[in-house]
Amino acid sequence: xxxxxxxxxxxxxxxxxxxxxxxxxxxxxxxxxxxxxxxxxxxxxxxxxxxxxxxxxxxxxxxxxxxxxxxxxxxxxxxxxxxxxxxxxxxxxxxxxxxxxxxxxxxxxxx
Amino acid sequence: xxxxxxxxxxxxxxxxxxxxxxxxxxxxxxxxxxxxxxxxxxxxxxxxxxxxxxxxxxxxxxxxxxxxxxxxxxxxxxxxxxxxxxxxxxxxxxxxxxxxxxxxxxxxxxxxxxxx
Numbered sequence: 594x595x596x597x598x599x600x601x602x603x604x605x606x607x608x609x610x611x612x613x614x615x616x617x618x619x620x621x622x623x624x625x626x627x628x629x630x631x632x633x634x635x636x637x638x639x640x641x642x643x644x645x646x647x648x649x650x651x652x653x654x655x656x657x658x659x660x661x662x663x664x665x666x667x668x669x670x671x672x673x674x675x676x677x678x679x680x681x682x683x684x685x686x687x688x689x690x691x692x693x694x695x696x697x698x699x700x701x702x703x704x
Numbered sequence: 705x706x707x708x709x710x711x712x713x714x715x716x717x718x719x720x721x722x723x724x725x726x727x728x729x730x731x732x733x734x735x736x737x738x739x740x741x742x743x744x745x746x747x748x749x750x751x752x753x754x755x756x757x758x759x760x761x762x763x764x765x766x767x768x769x770x771x772x773x774x775x776x777x778x779x780x781x782x783x784x785x786x787x788x789x790x791x792x793x794x795x796x797x798x799x800x801x802x803x804x805x806x807x808x809x810x811x812x813x814x815x816x817x818x819x820x
Contacts (some may be wrong), residue, residue, distance in 0.1 A: 597746075625807045636708070636795055636811035637747065682746050689799070689807040691737065691760065694746030 596620045597685050599695035607703055612670040614698050616683035619664065623685040627692065628657060628668045631680045640681075641668070673702045706730060708812035710796050716818045717786055724782045725815045729798030736779050737809060738771055739795040740764070747795055753779060754801065786819045793817075 598617045606612045614628075624645040629637035643650040643657045643666070650657050656669045670677055680699050684692040709728045717723050729736045735754050739747035750769070751761045755776035765771075768786075773779040783790055793816050797809040 627808065629811075634813075634816075636710075636797075636813045639808050639810060642808055684746070686807055689801055691749040691752060691762075692739075692747070692797075692809060693749070696744070696746050 594619075595696075596623075597683060597693050597695040599681075599683060599698050601698050602696070603699040603701070605701045605703060606673050608675060609672045612668075612673045612677065612700055612702070614668040614670075614681050614683075614700065616666045616668075616695055617664060618666075618685050620685070620687070620693075621664070622687045623693075624688065625686045626657070626659060626666050627684045627686075628655075629682045629684060629694075630677075631682060631697070637682060670700075675702050675704060678702045708796055708798050708810055710794075710812040710815050712815060713813060714816045714818075716820065719788060719819055720785055722782065722784045723786060723817065724780055725794055725796075725817075726778060726780050727796030727812060728778045729796070730800075730810060733798035733800045733810075734776070735799045735801045735809075736773055737797040737799070738779070738781050739797065741793045741795060741814070742791075750781075783817075786817075788819045791817055791819045 627642040628640045631637045641655045659666045680697045682697045684694045711726045737752040738750040741747040753773040768784045771781045793814045795814045797811045799809045
C-alpha cells in the first residue's frame with residue numbers, strides 16, 4: 594500500500610513562474626514531512642521540512658504547506674529557475690524513524 | 705568533504721555472486737539508514753541503526769541481505785547470492801537523533817548495482 598503519493602509524474606513550468614508540487618498521504622501517524630530534490634546519478638538532497646504541528650514553513654524560494662485534514666502537502670518554488678529542474682520527492686516519517694517516499698515528480702523549468 | 709560517502713559508486717556482478725557496499729556517515733550523526741531505489745520509484749527503506757544497534761529491518765530485506773555497523777561509525781550492506789532483481793541504486797543516509805533534534809536525513813551519492 595502506497596502511504597505517500599505524488600500523483601503527477603511530471604510538471605513543466607516557465608522560468609520565473611511558480612512551481613507547485615503536490616503530495617498526498619494516508620497514514621495519520623506521520624508527524625514530519627520532508628521534500629528532497631534529486632539529480633540523475635546522485636543521492637537525494639534535502640530541501641525543506643515541516644512538522645505536523647505547523648501548517649507552513651519557508652526557506653528562501655521554497656515554501657511547504659501542510660493541510661492535515663486533507664492529508665496533503667505541497668511545495669511552492671518561486672520564482673522557478675532552470676537549476677530547479679530535477680525530480681522532487683516528498684517523504685514522511687513517524688517519530689524520526691524511517692522515511693516513506695512518494696514516487697517523485699519530474700520538474701522541468703523552461704527558459 | 706563532510707557529507708555521507710558511499711563506496712563503490714558502481715558495481716557490476718554476475719548472478720549468484722556476493723557483494724558488499726560501504727557507507728561512511730556524517731561524523732557526528734548517530735543514526736544510519738539504508739534505502740533501495742529502482743527506476744521510476746522513490747527510495748524504499750531497508751534498515752537503520754542507532755549507533756551500533758540495528759533498530760528496524762524492512763520485510764524487503766530478505767535473508768540474503770545483512771547490514772552491520774560494528775563500531776557505530778561506518779556501515780556495510782552485504783547481499784549474498786545476488787539475483788537480477790537486486791539491481792538497483794542502494795542509498796545510505798545519516799541523521800543526528802537527540803531529544804529535540806530535527807528529523808532530516810542526509811543522503812550519500814548511492815551505489816548503483818547491476819546484476820547480470
